[in-house]
Amino acid sequence: MSFAVARTDSSILGRWWWTVDRWTLAALACIVLMGALLVAAASPPVAQRIGLPTFYFVQRHLLLLGPSLLVMIGVSLLSPTSVRRLAMVCFLGALGATVLTLFAGVEIKGATRWIHLGPLSVQPSEFLKPAFAVVSAWFFARHHAAREAGQRFPGNLIAIGLYLLTVAVLMKQPDFGMTFVISAVWFAQFFLAGLPILFVLGLAVMGVTALVGAYFTFSHVASRIDRFLNPASGDTYQVDRSLEAFVNGGLLGTGPGQGKVKLSLPDAHADFIFAVAGEELGLFATLAIVALFGFVVLRGFQRLTRDQDLFVVLAAGGLFTQFGLQALIHMGSSLHLLPAKGMTLPFISFGGSSLLALGFGMGMALALTRTRFGMHGDKR
Template sequence: MRIEAGAMRSSVAPPPNLRTRIQVQLAAPLDATPNAIKAAGPMDPVLAAIVVALIGFGVVMVYSASAVEATVRYKNPQFFLTRQGLYSLAALGVLFVTSRIDYHRLYKLTYPVLAGVGILLTMCVVGLGHNAGGAARWLAVGPIHVQPVEMAKLAIVAWLAYSLAKKADRVKTFTVGFLPHLIISGVFIVLCIKQPDFGSAVELLFLTFTLLFVAGAKVGYIMGGTILGSMFAVIAVRFSEYRYLRYLAWENMEQYKQTLAYQPWQSVMAFGSGQVWGLGLGRGLQTLYLPEAHTDFVSAIIGEEFGFIGIAGLCGAYLLLVLRGIRASLRAPDDYGSYLAFGIATMFGIQALLNLSVALAILPTKGLTLPFVSFGGSSLLVNAAAAGILLSVSRQGGADGSR
């Protein structure tokens, strides 16, 4: 398997023809046509269909979950629907454009993008961010609010793919293959925590260690990093008053159901009300009680209106999305594309898993959106760009029909 080969790369040199092909592909100029690198074939139709279906489903569920709040706050039940519809049209455009661009063109943009996103995150931390809900995670550009942390996830994946492919024969070393990746990711993680955005920090750490493992970094280094990261997370929770209170409320939800645990308590109630088949689209009652139901807790409304069957179908869609992403990774013509596709697939999977776990009160409350479904332009557009890159990798993986 491709992943197994990646895990052994530092001890067994890649075949000369593969190394030569990677060097030719990565050295291609940005203005080169895709055919100059590798003849592109058709994109993965299943992957494309899943992404488009999730975007469309998201528009429907945002309207169902937000109509009551939009009526009360803005006297317009279509307030959030209109915006999500516009975001979705833009996302489909981004998806189409990025899927047609050869992913190798991103290679030389890796560091400029990484630095730019780092600057945007720093701006949020130093007081230039728009504060909402006690966190400064947005930058206001006129009426538009941009959330840099969503860009950071894709930027870290792209940088790790670039760096790990470049250091293929030295990934097992500590000073070259492990420590630099941990330092750069650590800077972004600290910037997330300072906003504060603990959930995104955990996601970035998970993405880093996953790609290091797939690339063949020593398991001992990864385990050591995981232990240190876990210790840091415990300290960050225990010595932060609001995080610790949120943790206590999660452990004693019934006691805090009218205060700190109000949102997860109502979310669990929504899932329970849906039972097996759900109450029907637009008939959910928790839209009256669950705050911000159209954003981080939209899955609770899906559970109430479509029941266990609906949630099972949603989980199946995300599982298939991840599997098709891994398939593209295994078929990628080079290590760069392989790591890029695997990282993006992992990003979709872990964010969906964390969002659903929070909505079901399996984990304490964290501000993570449900990919392609939750309301929000930054998340939707970045995820669409990531899916487009994944489709671009799938177009070249097996375009010659040999894989």
């Protein structure tokens, strides 16, 4: 394709192709293809077990994968200013829809995170996550720019207020996993934006206090932590089956479609799809998946080291951190390195809202890390 698009092509797609990071695009394409393979291997037994057509989840995954990739490419065409504006609109809409779930949401497994839009079930908080990272980055950057110019703009205070509002809404659902990811990214952005060391210590104390509070407030959080620290204290069926899958897979795996863990794990196509990969594809393939996620994150950070725009650094850094942290939590849960948490593996697990939101988030990350030129033609 690089030969088909000339460097002199001044069309929108031509400029996009020669400025977007094609290495990141290639790594994401590999992850997407791996996801299609694993959903096709893991989901048929799950569908049959709950009385759905055998290839129900496969068809839905492929049906939503196309729009997700179109969203990613479309958003990646935007300028940083347009990314900021789009993120603001998405943040307000997703926040409003997340609040709506508290009153008109569908309760699943004790949480009200979904709303029905016709035949579709949507989880608004999935879209809130990437939008909030960009919006908070802009307020941090705006505060810093105003201070450098000798002006005053309460960007940090606005970012703090939006964070508290977002967390309050998420914890009402409740969604502790989403709250943790958003909080970790927000704290990292605030630190990179020049947060005073006393504030860093204060936020660290607040974070520890929140974790302790969640343990004593939410029974499901306490149960997961107790089972992680002491497996004998409760039901560890899913984690046990997941670990067995990795053992059965060995170095080369049992072969695509030949695994057994998907016959017994309720969420083999979603929250534990990494275990299916471990059993059917083996150690080498799972290490390749880890390497792909690591490459996307590190490549994104490497691109940002050459950028002087604080908003771009904070926003794209937050988006790449979200991407990597979500993958880390999913993999860590499957391997019993972290307390069990229902979180999708980006672009690999089945999940409609997750797929579309990931396309949106990574589209913004690609747009922000595109090669841009200064007034004198210098790359930055």
